[in-house]
Amino acid sequence: MHEEQDQDRGNGQPALEQAATSADISGGAACQAVLFVCATCDAPLTEPLTRLPEVPEPPFFAWWDADEPGPSPATVPSGCYAVETEPYGAPLVATDVPGPAMPRRGTIHKDGQWLVSKGPRGNIVVNPGDARGLTPQHASSACCGATPDGGMNQLCVCGTLVATLCSDCCLPYELHLSADHVRAVHP
Secondary structure (H helix, E strand, C coil), X not given: CHHHHHHCXXXXXXXXXXXXXXXXXXXXXXXXXXXXXXXXXXXXXXXXXXXXXXXXXXXXXXXXXXXXXXXXXXXXXXXXXXXXXXXCCCCEEEECCCCXXXXXXXXEEECCEEEEXXXXXXXXXXXXXXXXXXXXXXXXXXXXXXXXXXXXXXXXXCCCEEEEEECCCCCCEEEEECCCCEEXXXX
């Protein structure tokens, strides 16, 4: 199933690797910042960002003790991005094996079955504060914000869905840019 999804991604390479050189994406000392733009209209979607070697673990946040409702601290530091290697977001499908529904997310149990993500791999994970020009669209919501359960929920100015925001208080605060809908350029 994962092989089918990877083949559905155009030429099978994440947009980041198509637009940037290997030095840019290696995470080494020679790494240069990239700007993510909409693949449809070239509108800038982020500030210039530098790649992390992997998506960090989200910071601990006792959301149940928070004075004000709202998102947790961001998983990815401002000015950085990382590439998600695991499936993320919709569709969620039933499984017999309990476990996290997607990275940095707990289990989801619905109608007597465990659910796991069969969403895309290769999303570019950024700090939501580094995004520019996005507007919410049909976000799957919870008590304080959006969840990734319904799939992409952020529109570019041209009307193309380009990202999935996760901003509910009890979930990691992350923006996942779709590798199929964005590309990296040098600022």
